[in-house]
Amino acid sequence: MKMITIEEVYEKFTNNAYHNKVKYPSKPIRKCPKCGEVFKEGQKFCSECGVVVAELYEKAMVEYKKMLEEYQKEDLRTYHEFVKDALISTGLVDHKNAQKAFDYAWDKGHSIGYQEVFNELIEIARLIL
Numbered sequence: 001m002k003m004i005t006i007e008e009v010y011e012k013f014t015n016n017a018y019h020n021k022v023k024y025p026s027k028p029i030r031k032c033p034k035c036g037e038v039f040k041e042g043q044k045f046c047s048e049c050g051v052v053v054a055e056l057y058e059k060a061m062v063e064y065k066k067m068l069e070e071y072q073k074e075d076l077r078t079y080h081e082f083v084k085d086a087l088i089s090t091g092l093v094d095h096k097n098a099q100k101a102f103d104y105a106w107d108k109g110h111s112i113g114y115q116e117v118f119n120e121l122i123e124i125a126r127l128i129l
Contacts, residue, residue: 001088001093002088004085004089005089006089006090006122008085009085009086009089009118010087010088010115012085013115013118015115017078017080017081018078018079018081018082018114020071020074020075020078022070022071022074022075023071023072024068024071025064025067025068025071026064027064028057028060028061028064030053030057032046032048032049032051032053033047033051033053033056034046034049034051035048035051037049038040039053039057042054049105054091078129080113082117082118083102086102086117086121087119087121090121090122090124090125090129091125091129092121092124092125095128095129097128099124101121101124101128102121103119104124105117105118105120105121108120
């Protein structure tokens with residue numbers, strides 16, 4: 001296990017190392033590419049111009065789901081990297097209450113961001129170590 005210091009974690013925050021660099025995809029809109037008419041679920045043809053819209057939308061949804069999966073995979077990777085670095089740098093990695101400490105820090109800080117979670121975890125580590 002590679003050691004990392006608290007300062008190195010803060011440097012990773014500065015360099016956006018825990019930031020998901022994959023763009024969140026936009027869900028396809030049910031709109032005819034030819035005339036712009038919005039169509040309903042299950043509608044196979046555009047009622048305005050007759051273009052086959054169902055197949056186009058299905059293809060767009062397949063691509064959207066692929067891009068969403070890539071985004072979620074990168075999001076999970078950066079999250080796990082953050083958790084690992086946070087626990088190692090605070091000295092909690094092998095502590096019997098490491099998960100409880102992280103969960104508490106997460107509850108207190110995740111709405112603000114990973115850095116606030118880390119700040120909370122540092123304070124918890126100072127109390128229990």
